[in-house]
Protein backbone atom coordinates (compact mmCIF):
# COMPACT_ATOMS: atom_id res chain seq x y z
CA UNK A 1 0.00 0.00 0.00
CA UNK A 2 1.35 3.45 -0.84
CA UNK A 3 2.05 5.98 1.91
CA UNK A 4 -0.72 8.21 0.52
CA UNK A 5 -3.20 5.37 0.59
CA UNK A 6 -2.38 4.45 4.19
CA UNK A 7 -2.73 8.12 5.21
CA UNK A 8 -6.18 8.22 3.56
CA UNK A 9 -7.24 5.11 5.42
CA UNK A 10 -6.32 6.56 8.80
CA UNK A 11 -9.41 7.86 10.58
CA UNK A 12 -9.21 11.44 11.82
CA UNK A 13 -8.83 11.71 15.60
CA UNK A 14 -12.23 11.56 17.32
CA UNK A 15 -13.42 14.71 19.03
CA UNK A 16 -11.08 17.48 20.04
CA UNK A 17 -8.40 18.11 22.61
CA UNK A 18 -9.73 18.43 26.14
CA UNK A 19 -7.94 21.76 26.68
CA UNK A 20 -9.63 23.17 23.59
CA UNK A 21 -13.04 22.12 24.90
CA UNK A 22 -12.30 23.85 28.23
CA UNK A 23 -11.05 26.96 26.45
CA UNK A 24 -14.09 27.02 24.16
CA UNK A 25 -16.31 26.90 27.24
CA UNK A 26 -14.73 30.22 28.22
CA UNK A 27 -13.13 28.84 31.39
CA UNK A 28 -9.54 29.66 30.50
CA UNK A 29 -7.20 30.10 27.60
CA UNK A 30 -6.08 26.86 26.00
CA UNK A 31 -2.65 27.17 27.59
CA UNK A 32 -4.15 27.83 31.03
CA UNK A 33 -6.51 24.88 30.53
CA UNK A 34 -3.49 22.66 29.87
CA UNK A 35 -1.88 23.93 33.05
CA UNK A 36 -5.10 23.20 34.98
CA UNK A 37 -5.07 19.64 33.63
CA UNK A 38 -1.44 19.13 34.61
CA UNK A 39 -2.27 20.49 38.06
CA UNK A 40 -4.92 17.77 38.50
CA UNK A 41 -7.86 20.21 38.54
CA UNK A 42 -9.75 18.47 35.75
CA UNK A 43 -11.63 15.16 35.81
CA UNK A 44 -12.76 13.29 32.72
CA UNK A 45 -15.64 10.85 33.17
CA UNK A 46 -14.98 10.76 36.90
CA UNK A 47 -11.19 10.23 36.76
CA UNK A 48 -8.59 12.92 37.32
CA UNK A 49 -7.13 13.66 33.90
CA UNK A 50 -3.46 14.60 34.17
CA UNK A 51 -2.52 14.74 30.53
CA UNK A 52 -3.80 17.28 27.98
CA UNK A 53 -3.09 14.74 25.22
CA UNK A 54 -6.58 13.31 25.12
CA UNK A 55 -9.51 13.93 22.80
CA UNK A 56 -13.07 14.34 24.03
CA UNK A 57 -16.51 14.46 22.43
CA UNK A 58 -19.77 15.96 23.64
CA UNK A 59 -20.55 12.61 25.33
CA UNK A 60 -17.65 12.96 27.78
CA UNK A 61 -18.18 14.52 31.17
CA UNK A 62 -15.58 17.12 32.10
CA UNK A 63 -15.36 18.70 35.53
CA UNK A 64 -13.05 21.62 36.33
CA UNK A 65 -12.39 22.48 39.98
CA UNK A 66 -15.39 20.41 40.98
CA UNK A 67 -17.77 22.15 38.57
CA UNK A 68 -19.10 20.46 35.43
CA UNK A 69 -18.14 22.23 32.26
CA UNK A 70 -21.11 24.37 31.27
CA UNK A 71 -22.93 23.40 28.10
CA UNK A 72 -21.54 25.57 25.34
CA UNK A 73 -23.47 28.85 25.22
CA UNK A 74 -23.94 30.53 21.88
CA UNK A 75 -20.93 32.59 20.88
CA UNK A 76 -21.03 36.00 22.52
CA UNK A 77 -18.75 38.99 22.09
CA UNK A 78 -18.39 42.23 24.07
CA UNK A 79 -16.63 45.52 23.57
CA UNK A 80 -14.99 46.57 26.83
CA UNK A 81 -13.50 49.94 27.61
CA UNK A 82 -10.46 48.95 29.62
CA UNK A 83 -9.30 51.50 32.13
CA UNK A 84 -5.57 51.94 32.78
CA UNK A 85 -4.24 50.06 35.79
CA UNK A 86 -5.70 46.62 35.08
CA UNK A 87 -3.74 43.63 33.82
CA UNK A 88 -5.24 41.52 31.03
CA UNK A 89 -4.68 38.17 32.62
CA UNK A 90 -6.88 35.74 34.52
CA UNK A 91 -4.48 35.43 37.47
CA UNK A 92 -1.69 37.83 38.11
CA UNK A 93 1.26 36.41 40.06
CA UNK A 94 1.92 39.95 41.35
CA UNK A 95 -1.71 40.21 42.52
CA UNK A 96 -2.41 43.38 40.59
CA UNK A 97 -6.07 44.09 39.76
CA UNK A 98 -7.21 42.32 36.60
CA UNK A 99 -9.65 43.18 33.84
CA UNK A 100 -11.66 40.08 34.69
CA UNK A 101 -12.16 41.05 38.34
CA UNK A 102 -13.28 44.50 37.27
CA UNK A 103 -15.91 43.35 34.77
CA UNK A 104 -19.58 44.04 35.45
CA UNK A 105 -20.91 41.32 37.73
CA UNK A 106 -23.59 40.19 35.26
CA UNK A 107 -20.99 39.11 32.69
CA UNK A 108 -20.43 35.38 32.15
CA UNK A 109 -16.88 34.00 32.16
CA UNK A 110 -15.05 35.47 29.24
CA UNK A 111 -11.60 35.62 27.78
CA UNK A 112 -9.98 38.51 26.00
CA UNK A 113 -9.07 38.77 22.36
CA UNK A 114 -5.37 39.46 22.83
CA UNK A 115 -4.10 41.69 25.59
CA UNK A 116 -3.50 45.30 26.42
CA UNK A 117 -0.67 46.38 28.69
CA UNK A 118 -1.52 47.41 32.24
CA UNK A 119 -1.40 51.13 31.45
CA UNK A 120 -3.11 50.89 28.10
CA UNK A 121 -6.72 52.02 27.93
CA UNK A 122 -9.47 51.54 25.42
CA UNK A 123 -11.06 48.85 23.35
CA UNK A 124 -10.63 45.25 24.40
CA UNK A 125 -12.81 42.54 22.87
CA UNK A 126 -14.09 39.87 25.23
CA UNK A 127 -15.78 36.62 24.28
CA UNK A 128 -17.06 33.40 25.81
CA UNK A 129 -15.73 31.47 22.81
CA UNK A 130 -12.07 30.47 22.93
CA UNK A 131 -12.08 29.56 19.24
CA UNK A 132 -13.35 32.99 18.26
CA UNK A 133 -10.81 34.69 20.53
CA UNK A 134 -7.97 32.80 18.89
CA UNK A 135 -9.26 33.56 15.40
CA UNK A 136 -9.76 37.28 16.04
CA UNK A 137 -6.32 37.85 17.50
CA UNK A 138 -4.45 36.41 14.54
CA UNK A 139 -2.63 39.05 12.51
CA UNK A 140 -3.71 37.08 9.43
CA UNK A 141 -7.24 38.49 9.87
CA UNK A 142 -5.74 41.68 8.51
CA UNK A 143 -7.85 43.53 11.07
CA UNK A 144 -6.37 46.88 11.88
CA UNK A 145 -5.74 48.01 15.41
CA UNK A 146 -5.78 51.77 15.89
CA UNK A 147 -4.23 53.57 18.82
CA UNK A 148 -4.14 57.15 19.98
CA UNK A 149 -0.86 57.83 21.67
CA UNK A 150 0.62 60.57 23.80
CA UNK A 151 4.36 60.39 23.95
CA UNK A 152 7.07 62.55 25.43
CA UNK A 153 9.30 64.03 22.78
CA UNK A 154 8.95 65.45 19.32
CA UNK A 155 9.06 63.96 15.84
CA UNK A 156 8.42 65.01 12.26
CA UNK A 157 5.73 63.44 10.09
CA UNK A 158 8.43 62.62 7.54
CA UNK A 159 10.06 60.18 9.99
CA UNK A 160 6.71 58.66 10.86
CA UNK A 161 6.02 58.11 7.15
CA UNK A 162 8.98 55.71 7.04
CA UNK A 163 7.05 53.34 9.31
CA UNK A 164 4.85 52.49 6.32
CA UNK A 165 7.79 50.30 5.21
CA UNK A 166 7.91 48.53 8.57
CA UNK A 167 10.83 48.74 10.98
CA UNK A 168 13.38 46.38 12.48
CA UNK A 169 14.15 46.84 16.17
CA UNK A 170 16.89 44.76 17.78
CA UNK A 171 16.54 42.18 15.06
CA UNK A 172 12.74 41.97 15.26
CA UNK A 173 10.78 42.97 12.19
CA UNK A 174 7.58 44.99 12.65
CA UNK A 175 5.18 45.25 9.72
CA UNK A 176 3.87 48.42 8.08
CA UNK A 177 2.46 51.08 10.39
CA UNK A 178 0.43 54.09 9.44
CA UNK A 179 1.51 56.82 11.85
CA UNK A 180 0.09 60.30 11.93
CA UNK A 181 1.23 63.24 13.94
CA UNK A 182 -1.75 64.94 15.51
CA UNK A 183 -0.47 67.78 17.60
CA UNK A 184 2.17 68.88 20.04
CA UNK A 185 1.11 69.63 23.61
CA UNK A 186 3.88 70.97 25.81
CA UNK A 187 6.66 68.39 25.78
CA UNK A 188 4.31 65.73 24.45
CA UNK A 189 3.19 64.70 21.00
CA UNK A 190 -0.19 63.13 20.18
CA UNK A 191 -0.19 60.57 17.38
CA UNK A 192 -2.44 57.94 15.82
CA UNK A 193 -0.93 54.60 14.89
CA UNK A 194 -2.72 51.97 12.81
CA UNK A 195 -1.39 48.52 12.02
CA UNK A 196 -2.46 44.93 11.58
CA UNK A 197 -0.20 43.15 14.04
CA UNK A 198 -0.62 42.57 17.72
CA UNK A 199 2.93 42.28 18.95
CA UNK A 200 3.93 42.63 22.52
CA UNK A 201 4.35 46.33 23.42
CA UNK A 202 4.43 47.20 19.73
CA UNK A 203 3.52 50.88 20.03
CA UNK A 204 5.94 51.55 22.87
CA UNK A 205 8.79 49.73 21.21
CA UNK A 206 8.32 51.29 17.81
CA UNK A 207 7.95 54.83 19.13
CA UNK A 208 10.75 54.21 21.62
CA UNK A 209 13.01 53.37 18.69
CA UNK A 210 12.16 56.80 17.26
CA UNK A 211 13.06 58.54 20.52
CA UNK A 212 9.51 58.97 21.87
CA UNK A 213 8.42 57.77 25.30
CA UNK A 214 4.78 56.71 25.40
CA UNK A 215 2.95 58.01 28.46
CA UNK A 216 -0.64 57.42 27.41
CA UNK A 217 -1.99 54.76 25.04
CA UNK A 218 -5.61 54.30 24.03
CA UNK A 219 -6.84 51.64 21.61
CA UNK A 220 -9.75 53.11 19.68
CA UNK A 221 -10.41 50.48 17.01
CA UNK A 222 -10.02 46.77 16.53
CA UNK A 223 -10.97 45.61 13.05
CA UNK A 224 -14.56 46.66 12.44
CA UNK A 225 -15.19 47.52 16.09
CA UNK A 226 -14.69 50.92 17.61
CA UNK A 227 -14.55 52.33 21.13
CA UNK A 228 -16.79 55.27 20.25
CA UNK A 229 -18.44 56.67 23.35
CA UNK A 230 -18.40 53.47 25.38
CA UNK A 231 -18.01 54.54 28.97
CA UNK A 232 -14.78 53.60 30.69
CA UNK A 233 -15.04 50.36 32.66
CA UNK A 234 -18.21 49.24 30.89
CA UNK A 235 -18.86 46.42 28.46
CA UNK A 236 -21.35 46.36 25.63
CA UNK A 237 -22.46 43.17 23.94
CA UNK A 238 -22.14 42.91 20.17
CA UNK A 239 -25.34 41.82 18.44
CA UNK A 240 -25.54 38.37 16.91
CA UNK A 241 -25.92 39.99 13.51
CA UNK A 242 -22.69 41.95 13.93
CA UNK A 243 -20.81 38.85 15.10
CA UNK A 244 -22.11 37.03 12.03
CA UNK A 245 -21.04 39.85 9.75
CA UNK A 246 -17.58 40.06 11.29
CA UNK A 247 -16.95 36.33 11.14
CA UNK A 248 -18.40 36.01 7.65
CA UNK A 249 -16.13 38.79 6.47
CA UNK A 250 -13.23 37.07 8.18
CA UNK A 251 -13.92 33.83 6.37
CA UNK A 252 -14.52 35.44 2.99
CA UNK A 253 -11.53 37.74 3.21
CA UNK A 254 -13.80 40.54 1.96
CA UNK A 255 -14.15 43.87 3.58
CA UNK A 256 -14.54 46.41 4.84
CA UNK A 257 -17.68 46.44 6.91
CA UNK A 258 -18.56 48.77 9.73
CA UNK A 259 -19.79 47.41 12.99
CA UNK A 260 -20.63 49.09 16.28
CA UNK A 261 -19.95 52.62 15.30
CA UNK A 262 -17.33 51.68 12.71
CA UNK A 263 -15.18 54.66 12.09
CA UNK A 264 -13.76 54.30 8.68
CA UNK A 265 -14.12 57.01 6.16
CA UNK A 266 -13.69 56.14 2.52
CA UNK A 267 -10.32 57.86 2.62
CA UNK A 268 -9.32 55.90 5.69
CA UNK A 269 -10.48 52.60 4.26
CA UNK A 270 -7.46 50.40 4.70
CA UNK A 271 -6.61 48.53 1.58
CA UNK A 272 -5.73 45.32 3.34
CA UNK A 273 -8.64 45.50 5.74
CA UNK A 274 -10.04 42.13 6.71
CA UNK A 275 -8.07 40.35 4.06
CA UNK A 276 -6.41 37.18 5.26
CA UNK A 277 -2.88 38.36 4.48
CA UNK A 278 -1.99 42.05 4.37
CA UNK A 279 0.60 42.90 1.76
CA UNK A 280 3.99 42.97 3.47
CA UNK A 281 5.07 46.47 2.56
CA UNK A 282 1.77 48.16 1.92
CA UNK A 283 0.83 51.12 4.05
CA UNK A 284 -1.82 49.56 6.30
CA UNK A 285 -4.16 52.50 6.06
CA UNK A 286 -3.73 52.78 2.30
CA UNK A 287 -3.41 56.46 1.60
CA UNK A 288 -3.20 58.46 4.81
CA UNK A 289 -6.71 59.09 6.12
CA UNK A 290 -8.13 62.52 5.60
CA UNK A 291 -8.32 64.74 8.66
CA UNK A 292 -10.49 64.09 11.65
CA UNK A 293 -11.06 60.39 11.61
CA UNK A 294 -13.47 59.11 12.77
CA UNK A 295 -15.50 61.20 10.40
CA UNK A 296 -18.36 59.00 9.31
CA UNK A 297 -19.34 56.62 12.04
CA UNK A 298 -22.13 54.20 11.35
CA UNK A 299 -23.62 52.61 14.35
CA UNK A 300 -23.47 53.68 17.96
CA UNK A 301 -24.41 57.31 17.65
CA UNK A 302 -24.88 57.36 13.89
CA UNK A 303 -23.66 60.93 13.66
CA UNK A 304 -20.32 62.30 12.62
CA UNK A 305 -17.87 62.32 15.52
CA UNK A 306 -17.68 66.10 15.69
CA UNK A 307 -21.46 66.40 15.94
CA UNK A 308 -21.97 63.77 18.58
CA UNK A 309 -19.54 65.37 21.03
CA UNK A 310 -17.47 62.30 21.07
CA UNK A 311 -15.43 61.82 24.17
CA UNK A 312 -12.02 63.41 23.93
CA UNK A 313 -10.14 60.15 24.39
CA UNK A 314 -11.46 58.87 21.11
CA UNK A 315 -11.09 62.13 19.32
CA UNK A 316 -8.00 63.54 17.79
CA UNK A 317 -5.94 65.83 19.89
CA UNK A 318 -8.00 65.19 22.99
CA UNK A 319 -7.10 64.10 26.43
CA UNK A 320 -8.86 63.06 29.59
CA UNK A 321 -10.08 59.60 28.67
CA UNK A 322 -12.95 58.31 30.65
CA UNK A 323 -14.58 61.62 31.34
CA UNK A 324 -18.21 61.66 30.53
CA UNK A 325 -19.05 64.39 28.14
Ligand code: URA
Nearest residue numbers: 117120201202203204
Ligand atom coordinates in the same frame (compact mmCIF):
# COMPACT_ATOMS: atom_id res chain seq x y z
N1 URA B 1 1.26 48.48 22.04
C1 URA B 1 1.77 48.64 23.29
O1 URA B 1 2.91 49.07 23.44
N2 URA B 1 0.98 48.31 24.33
C2 URA B 1 -0.29 47.84 24.20
O2 URA B 1 -0.98 47.58 25.20
C3 URA B 1 -0.79 47.69 22.90
C4 URA B 1 0.01 48.00 21.84
